[in-house]
Amino acid sequence: MTSILTTGELLREGLRRLAPALEQPQLDAELLLAHVLQTHRARLASHPEERREPHERVLYLALIERRAAGEPLAYLVGRKSFWSLELTVGPGVLVPRPETELLVERALALCSEAAADAADLGTGSGAIALALARERPGWRIAATDLSEEALRVARRNAGDLRIGNVEFLAGDWFAPLAGRRLHLVLSNPPYVCGDDPALRAPPLQFEPSMALAAGPDGLAHIRRIVRDAPSHLRRGGWLLLEHGATQAADVARELVVHGFSHVRSHRDLAGRERMTEARWG
Ligand code: GLN
Secondary structure, eight states, X not given: OOOOOBHHHHHHHHHHHHTTTOSSHHHHHHHHHHHHHTSOHHHHHHOTTOBOOHHHHHHHHHHHHHHHTTOOHHHHHTEEEETTEEEEOOTTSOOOOGGGHHHHHHHHHHOOOSSOEXXXXXXXXXXXXXXXHHHOTTOEEEEEESOHHHHHHHHHHHHHTTOOXXXXXXXXXXXXXXXXXXXXXXXXXXXXXXXXGGGGSXXXXXXXXXXXXXXXXXXXXXXXXXXXXXXXXXXXXXXXXXXXXXXXXXXXXXXXXXXXXXXXXXXXXXXOEEEEXXXXX
């Protein structure tokens, strides 16, 4: 005898399997089922009696197992919200985090010009560049990344979102911007210490290590960006860097040593200093 499979039963089964792994399994169980059924979460709740096919159960439980093992939900559904945008993401790019929206917020506050040149170094999925581009259609934004795979994802996001004022350039940090001076430079570079055990645990273990690990003190890439920024910023231009919760003082020192002024760190919603801005000249 085969039992009848319904949406409600599938959801309960997913929840039961996720519960030991996640503190709040409900949302993830629902989003994964909505993804498999290509529907909205609300429909799951309003139509729990709908009949399901066995292959839907197989697909769903496979995703549930991967989520229980710590794989980021964003990779499993291939999407992540950032700012006002829905982005495509995959294992070749870091999953955009809410705290990175602080960089976007500060850039918009620091520069109210309708026309400006900005750069997002190490753009990954394109999150920062595309959020700025959407808010400031008159800005020209250069988004660089060393990873061709990341640039493919970022270009696809720009196309899907019909954002045309971002140019994507392959290369290391400022390398593709030789000879150019910008009003704003933003970056969420790798800043995790190379020996941090967090790199080998979820969620970071599933994300590209080239977007995360940054030498023994986590500052290797930030130092390079700070060192090279003066030759790529206009007088009065701004550099905005995301960094780890314990790195604000080191980043500020680095900026002052290299001649930046108006150095100021900002806290994320959890109260941790997660980004620092500074003015050139
Ligand atoms: N935000 C990531 C973390 O949670 C780090 C991202 C990065 O290194 N840029 O540690």
